[in-house]
Amino acid sequence: MATTFTIRVAHPDAREVRCAVEAAFAELDWLETQLSRFVEGSDVWRINRLRQGETAVVSLPTFRCLDQALQVQRQTAGAFDITYASTPGSNPARRLGLTPTGCKVQKLAEGVQIDLGGIGKGFALDCMASVLHEWDMTSARLSASTSTHLALDAPPNQRGWPVGFGPEPQRVALRREALAASGVGVKGQHIVDPRSRQPAHHLRAWARAPRGALADALSTAFLVMTHSERERYCRHWHVEGAIQDAPTRNHHPG
Amino acid sequence: MQRRTFVSGSLAAGFGSLLLPEKTAANAEDATPLNLGIIGVGLQGRVLINGLLALGGVRIRAVCDMWPYRSTGAVDYLKVFDQEAAGFAEYQEMLEKTPDLQAVVVATPDFVHSEQTVACLNAGLHVYCEAPMAPTLDAAQAMADAASKTGKLLQVGYQRRSSPRYQHVEKNLIQDAHLIQDITAASTQWNQSDLWELGWPRRQAMAEADLQRYGYANMHEFRNWRWFRRHSAGPFAAAAVHQIDVLNRMLGASPRTVLAGGTTGFFPDRECHDHVTAIFEYPLDDRTLQATCQVLTTTSGTAGNHELLVGTAGSIRISENPRWAAVFREPSAEPWDEWVRNEYLVKPAAKVEPPPETGESLDRVGQAVAVETGQVQQYQLPALTHQSPFQYHLANFLEAVRGHGSLNCPPEIAIPAETAVLRAIEAMQAKKLVSIFE
CATH class of the missing domain: 3.30.360.10 (Dihydrodipicolinate Reductase; domain 2)
Structure with a gap:
């Protein structure tokens, strides 16, 4: 994922925290071997090399990540699409078939390529948070770079974990929810609208949602969705979004 | 606490298999499923279980781990894959109560490899055992001797042998x-x-x-x-x-x-x-x-x-x-x-390289040339x-158990190392x- 992950835990026993955090990072290492399209033999590597009609059995985390990604794809009518790099021509909604029993992934069209870059970091944070829960580390903030944050319970005597949100930026206290940002301001134009193949409409987008994977994926989708599409989505699915347009700094709460 | 994760990449395009024939998952799925047991379902056990599931053609009938946290988790995980595995704490009980096993994967700490491998071989099962074989030469040799005596297959987990x-x-x-x-x-x-x-x-x-x-x-x-x-x-x-x-x-x-x-x-x-x-x-x-x-x-x-x-x-x-x-x-x-x-x-x-320095050399007829x-x-x-390193080695083991080909790393190959x-x-x-x- 080529990203710095950070975990902050509020807990009285530093050694216990160290072991729990190491376990969470071990989970991250494991996920990297499954979700990266660059790691030889990873689940994503194998899926990308299937031919049309072939099926791969993947690990449960990979299957869950794909399932969540396809859900967001449906909910955003294709504004978020992990198959955006596929050979054009096939129907984006009919590129992958998922069978829960056995965690099977079938490639439904030739030339389908998947890239979990828009959801993988958030998904990894969700999985790492599960590990912390197993260790009874309930008050923590997990971050992937500065772009995706997942908060568990608030630190003692705090409303939440402070994180900047939106173009102003507005400081929010994050608690049992995630916040993610995507943009083309720092890395340059690297996001295209999967529906039109046109560059992203906005300079930056933020999403605030119950899970890391969802926030991560939505921040990418919001970058290419119109204001009305985003506002409709946020109302329907009870999430929060914000946009910064270039070159004027317009804030449009979702 | 921070950690940077690195994505390793290969820039090379896909090439033919050269001299290396490859087995595919489809081969395994066409075959009669093999009944397997797994002893040790910690970090490496998880890697091997996922490798086996990805290969297909196996029924994981039993998992054994002394830590109930691990064995329960593995049994639950396998249910997602329609694999009804029984959980055990003791490998002896697993062998006794799962008589239809054909092979066992051992992924426990090194000091119990020999005891568990020898017991499984003596019970008539083929064994894939993680490397290193054992912390002492006597224990490693006992594994090789048991494989030789029983005629059962023992694949030592030097997965580079199958890469x-x-x-x-x-x-x-x-x-x-x-x-x-x-x-x-x-x-x-x-x-x-x-x-x-x-x-x-x-x-x-x-x-x-x-x-x-x-x-x-x-x-x-x-x-x-x-x-x-x-x-x-x-x-x-x-x-x-x-x-x-x-x-x-x-x-x-x-x-x-x-x-x-x-x-x-x-x-x-x-x-x-x-x-x-x-x-x-x-x-x-x-x-x-x-x-x-x-x-x-x-x-x-x-x-x-x-x-x-x-x-x-x-x-x-x-x-x-x-x-x-x-x-x-x-x-x-x-x-x-x-x-x-x-x-x-x-x-x-x-x-694009900077202009090279020049020097003198001799051409084929002995003339100095720049x-x-x-x-x-x-x-x-x-x-x-195209698969994880362990998948290739597991695939070689499963194929050998099915009677197709030979092991890439039997004990006589591993013992010198x-x-x-x-x-x-x-x-x-x-x-x-x-x-x-x-």
């Missing part, structure tokens, strides 16, 4: 092309940071009386068993057996002597060596070759884990991680264009690997040159 990349280097680059000509030196390094102890969720702790029954003083010792000499020959052995085996197969020989030094001081609470450097001497047909072997547990830097073969015409650096694998041509060597055309090598796209100063040229290995590495530990302790096969 298409390593097979390509051995069969195509070294044996077929003689690419680097005479190999005159070799080295291995395994840099893997192992700074922190492994813990456990407090509510999942086992009672000390139960732990002692399995040979551990407490949870700390159980979770960090590789630090303790009575459970393991340590990180050096765990890494070096793989790499010495790579050198053995590439050189077609086994080392004769070893000189080694190591420290235990960096981690005062660990019994096994944290840093080791060993020099193995290989007798080749017309010369001897020195190979250095370094294992560090305090850093993951500087090219991670790899093996380097140095020859008169070039060098080959091999690794499970493709980012560390490369081939270097000596300036004086014959051009390798033929091997690029044959897809044995990949030549990186030409870079030529560019030679530079070592770097090539890549073709991308041949196990012997060499355990002798290196003796050399460290004795602080003297040790003969490996006395």
Whole structure:
């Protein structure tokens, strides 16, 4: 994922925290071997090399990540699409078939390529948070770079974990929810609208949602969705979004 | 706390299988499923279970782990894959109550490999056992003897034996092309940071009386068993057996002597060596070759884990991680264009270089000519690997169990590397040159 992950835990026993955090990072290492399209033999590597009609059995985390990604794809009518790099021509909604029993992934069209870059970091944070829960580390903030944050319970005597949100930026206290940002301001134009193949409409987008994977994926989708599409989505699915347009700094709460 | 994760990449496009036939998952799925048991479902057990599920053609009927936290989790995980596995704490009970098993995968701490493997072989089962075989030569030999006596298959988990990349280097680059000509030196390094102890969720702790029954003083010792000499020959052995085996197969020989030094001081609470450097001497047909072997547990830097073969015409650096694998041509060597055309090598796209210095050389008739100063040229290995390294090795094991082909790493192949590495530990302790096969 080529990203710095950070975990902050509020807990009285530093050694216990160290072991729990190491376990969470071990989970991250494991996920990297499954979700990266660059790691030889990873689940994503194998899926990308299937031919049309072939099926791969993947690990449960990979299957869950794909399932969540396809859900967001449906909910955003294709504004978020992990198959955006596929050979054009096939129907984006009919590129992958998922069978829960056995965690099977079938490639439904030739030339389908998947890239979990828009959801993988958030998904990894969700999985790492599960590990912390197993260790009874309930008050923590997990971050992937500065772009995706997942908060568990608030630190003692705090409303939440402070994180900047939106173009102003507005400081929010994050608690049992995630916040993610995507943009083309720092890395340059690297996001295209999967529906039109046109560059992203906005300079930056933020999403605030119950899970890391969802926030991560939505921040990418919001970058290419119109204001009305985003506002409709946020109302329907009870999430929060914000946009910064270039070159004027317009804030449009979702 | 922060950590940077690195994505390793292979820039090479997909190539043909060259001399290396590949098995596909479809082959396995067409076959009658094999009934398997797994002993040890910790971190490595999880890797192997996922590898088996991805290969298909197996029914995992039983999982065994002394830690209920692990065995329960594995049983639940397998249900997602329609695999109704029974969970056990004791392998003896697993063998008794699951009579239809055909093979067992052993992924437990090193010191119980031998006991469990021998018991499974004696019960008429084929065994895939993680490497290293055992912390002592007697225990490793007992495994080999049991396989020989029972006629059952024992695959030792040197997964590089089944890796298409390593097979390509051995069969195509070294044996077929003689690419680097005479190999005159070799080295291995395994840099893997192992700074922190492994813990456990407090509510999942086992009672000390139960732990002692399995040979551990407490949870700390159980979770960090590789630090303790009575459970393991340590990180050096765990890494070096793989790499010495790579050198053995590439050189077609086994080392004769070893000189080694190591420290235990960096981690005062660990019994096994944290840093080791060993020099193995290989007798080749017309010369001897020195190979250095370094294992560090305090850093993951500087090219991670790899093996380097140095020859008169070039060098080959091999690794499970493709980012560390490369081939270097000596300036004086014959051009390798033929091997690029044959897809044995990949030549990186030409870079714009600064104007070369010039020097004098002699042409074929002895005339002095001005030529560019030679530079070592770097090539890549073709991308041949499409599964995880363990999948290839498991696939080879399952195929052999089905009666198709032979094992890539039976014990007689592994024993020389196990012997060499355990002798290196003796050399460290004795602080003297040790003969490996006395």
